[in-house]
Each structure stands twice: as C-alpha cells, then as structure tokens.
Amino acid sequence: MRIATWNVNSVKQRLDNIVAWLKEREPDVVCLQEIKCVDEAFPSEAFEALGYNVAVHGQKAFNGVALLSKHPFDEVRPRLRGDEADVQARYLEAVISTDRGVMRVASIYLPNGNPVDTDKYPYKLKWMERLSDYVEELLELEEPLILAGDYNVIPAAGDVHNPAAWVNDALFLPQTRQRFQSLINLGLTDALRATTDDPGLYTFWDYQAGAWQKNWGIRIDHVLLSPQAADRLVGVTIDKHVRAWEKPSDHVPVVVELDIAARQPKT
DNA sequence: ATGGCCAATATGATTGGA
Numbered sequence: 001m002r003i004a005t006w007n008v009n010s011v012k013q014r015l016d017n018i019v020a021w022l023k024e025r026e027p028d029v030v031c032l033q034e035i036k037c038v039d040e041a042f043p044s045e046a047f048e049a050l051g052y053n054v055a056v057h058g059q060k061a062f063n064g065v066a067l068l069s070k071h072p073f074d075e076v077r078p079r080l081r082g083d084e085a086d087v088q089a090r091y092l093e094a095v096i097s098t099d100r101g102v103m104r105v106a107s108i109y110l111p112n113g114n115p116v117d118t119d120k121y122p123y124k125l126k127w128m129e130r131l132s133d134y135v136e137e138l139l140e141l142e143e144p145l146i147l148a149g150d151y152n153v154i155p156a157a158g159d160v161h162n163p164a165a166w167v168n169d170a171l172f173l174p175q176t177r178q179r180f181q182s183l184i185n186l187g188l189t190d191a192l193r194a195t196t197d198d199p200g201l202y203t204f205w206d207y208q209a210g211a212w213q214k215n216w217g218i219r220i221d222h223v224l225l226s227p228q229a230a231d232r233l234v235g236v237t238i239d240k241h242v243r244a245w246e247k248p249s250d251h252v253p254v255v256v257e258l259d260i261a262a263r264q265p266k267t
Numbered sequence: 268a269t270g271g272c273c274a275a276t277a278t279g280a281t282t283g284g285a
Contacts, residue, residue: 012274112285207271207285
C-alpha cells in the first residue's frame with residue numbers, strides 16, 4: 001500500500017502537475033491539502049478517470065482537504081471534533097478495508113499560526129490539542145492509522161536550513177514543537193524519522209527569495225503512524241523533483257510504502 | 268532568508284500562506 005500526502009496550494013492551479021505525478025507514482029491513497037475550493041468545484045472527474053475514489057472537504061478560497069483512493073472508502077469523516085464553531089476545512093478521515101483489517105487514513109492541514117502575536121497562534125495550539133485528544137481515542141482502536149498532512153511544524157533543528165531564522169516563527173516555537181512531540185508521545189511514529197536521521201530533508205521551499213534554488217527548505221509535511229501501521233513500514237520517499245516542475249506547489253509529496261494490501265474484492 | 272512569490276477574490280488592492 002502506497003500512501004502519499006501533498007499540500008498542492010490550489011487543486012485548480014495544480015491539476016496538470018497532480019495528474020502527471022499520479023501517473024508517475026501510482027499511489028494507492030493520496031491525502032491532499034490546501035485545495036482552495038468548495039466541494040462542488042473539486043475536479044473529481046480527472047481523478048476518477050485514473051481509477052480513484054474521491055472524498056472532499058472543501059471551503060471557499062482557503063484551506064480544504066481531500067482524499068483519493070484506488071480502493072473504496074467504507075466510511076468518510078470530515079472535520080476535526082472538539083470545536084463545533086470551527087468552520088475551517090482542515091481534516092478529513094476515511095476507512096479502507098485491507099488484508100490486515102480496517103485501515104484509517106486522515107488528511108491533515110494543521111493551522112500555520114503566524115503571526116504569533118495574533119489569535120492565529122492560540123488557534124493553532126488549540127487545534128493541536130484537539131488533534132491529540134482525538135488521536136488518543138483513535139489509537140484505542142488498535143488499527144493501522146495513517147495521519148498524513150501539512151502539520152506546519154518543524155520538529156527539530158535538522159529539519160530547517162537556517163534554524164536561527166525560525167526561532168520566533170509559529171512553525172518552530174518551543175510550544176509548537178512540544179505539542180507535536182506530545183502527539184508523537186501518544187504512540188505514533190514519524191515515518192521519515194523511522195527510516196533516517198539525516199538532516200536537510202525538506203518538503204517545503206518558499207516561492208520567495210530563491211529558496212528552492214538555494215535549498216532553503218523546511219520539513220513540515222509529515223506522515224505519523226500508529227504501531228499497527230509502523231510495524232508494516234517499508235520505506236519513505238520525499239518526491240523532491242516535482243518542486244522543479246513548471247507551476248509547482250511550494251510543497252512536495254511525501255510517500256510512504258506499507259506492507260499492507262487492499263482487501264481483494266470477493267469474486 | 269541580503270531582495271526576490273503565488274493564489275483567490277466579483278480583483279485591479281487585499282488577505283493568506285510559511
């Protein structure tokens with residue numbers, strides 16, 4: 001089972017790139033973030049033509065998450081629980097049947113939190129606590145659980161080109177990193193860090209200041225695994241090459257290979 | 268990060284992203 005996450009920064013602007021990447025990579029499941037459109041405007045047909053089932057949780061202009069899957073969704077759950085007044089579309093979860101039972105996959109777009117002296121930073125921290133509270137419940141199910149997305153968290157100094165420049169940023173502040181660590185401490189595995197200790201592995205390069213050309217990147221797109229998923233981890237790849245394509249997103253896909261097979265349809 | 272961008276909005280300037 002190949003599961004990927006990609007913040008596409010507008011599904012409409014990125015459709016050609018996404019389709020080209022899907023053909024090249026052939027993932028089973030894709031978690032998309034920042035689709036920046038309402039459900040009705042999501043280009044489902046382009047993905048269905050490639051054999052994907054589609055689930056969308058969008059909103060007008062900003063945010064928005066989606067799931068693509070070669071295998072049918074048994075259940076789809078939008079919105080992160082814990083705040084009924086929160087209208088931002090940042091969480092979408094689905095259940096897929098596999099040879100190891102139920103597998104649960106979530107597409108996550110965690111709030112950025114900048115500027116930190118506004119209400120955006122408390123919103124981020126609250127969102128992280130809501131996520132932890134919910135994940136604590138999900139882990140009790142003892143299923144393969146894949147929490148994939150743009151976490152807007154730089155976990156450690158080795159995950160940013162110039163740590164000193166980010167010390168006061170919402171992505172790297174100690175409180176942010178502590179809450180991310182608390183989430184991991186519930187019993188999750190950062191898939192990339194389970195495979196390598198190498199610094200300088202990035203998933204985002206700003207459009208500004210020639211950041212891509214200078215490799216001024218940050219690692220903020222993560223795939224977190226429950227024990228039942230981590231035990232089946234085969235490998236992790238950052239598809240860095242798509243950042244050099246025409247009209248790129250500022251994020252690139254992160255792809256996880258798990259030794260889990262889709263349930264064969266009954267014949 | 269020496270400065271540098273990009274997407275959406277009934278747009279021609281502003282907001283949001285990271």
